Amino acid sequence: MGHHCCSKQKVKRGLWSPEEDEKLVRYISEHGHSCWSSVPKHAGLQRCGKSCRLRWINYLRPDLKRGTFSEQEERTIIDVHRILGNRWAQIAKHLPGRTDNEVKNFWNSCIKKKLIAQGLDPKTHNLLPASKTLLHGVGGAANPSGNGLAQFQSNNGVAAAGTTPFTISSPAKAAAFDVAPPAIPPALYDVVLPANPAGGMLMAHDHHHHQAAAAAAVVAYPYADHGNGGGVLMSFRDQNANVHGAASMDFMNGSSSSSSMEQHGGGGMSNGNGFSASMAAFMDEEAAMWATAVEPPGMGGLAGMDQVAQQQQVLVQDAAVGVGPTTLMMHGGAATGAGAMVDKSVEMVDVSSAVYGGAGGATATAFDLDLMVESCGMFCGGGGGAGNAMEQLQWDC
DNA sequence: AACAGGGGCAACCGCTTGCCG
């Protein structure tokens, strides 16, 4: 079935000849394209208007950037795709000079395969089941405890290297993590991802004090202590005294252990998606996702921060997983030189880049949590962009 | 040198959306 316009006239199809290109370019340059259906007629082309439009948009437009995608562009595509999915036009808006068609083709021909090769589902950006097994498969036992990230709670919190992507950075705190939780102070579970030279990310969930707690965590967390210029801190805090010490997130297994969220009765993160669920919760629904960026108490002056010290908090209504407000905090750039930990309940857990980069890998593969971090950096304007990129994305979408 | 297979990319198809009379 042809286009509406095509049915009315004899039109040529297939590849465009240089002569046709020249005619179209000349006409558009001189007259513009107020009405595409009339363009072929006036330009002397045996094409339908739709074909002309596509040719112009995807190939002839003077502002197009031809050539291979840069690594930065590739990461941007991955980052935005993780949020928007196959909305190529929206993704392309974040790549000046690139068309949706180009982005789509690049994704299908290149990026998708890379992600699959790394054991990631290109649709969800989650680990594929086979990869989960592989990553978990120490001695063939894929997390026999069946509680997701049991490593969080085992061995006094010091997970055996090579068996888990997580290691507890502070054995003392880790031990405290395993023992009876403090009676009053809520548990705050942090996941710190080092080995990110470009920036860091911090996520915090506090069921009741999401803003303040997250802010405290950010302020308290010594970003630079890993000596690698950045890190990822994820913290989940819940006021529910019944769930202390139980929360965990399983980046590999896609499920959480006896997490606090589970005990909210809202499904928590025990929906098989684990970390991804929480991410997806604020990624999938664009309208609700990028809720107003919040400058939390104690983080004054964060808006418009420079790349080095930028920190941004985005309050997200985590309706999808039913855990109440989730505070997502990000920071990009290198050290902030934050002081000592203020919140003594904070537990920090290192996440080895080997999660995605292979066992013992000091360097993660091209797609790993770095991307999340850089993604956050992008949203926070880490790419040097002006203004609040998060808001821009929100509005762009 | 010839052929097959696969990858990359341009173009097409068809559905959705928005505008206008």
Add this chain to the structure above:
DNA sequence: TCGGCAAGCGGTTGCCCCTGT
């Protein structure tokens, strides 16, 4: 409000080229 039309968009197709045998 409704129908027609144009544009936008994502999915799919098919051609061309490269590479391996």
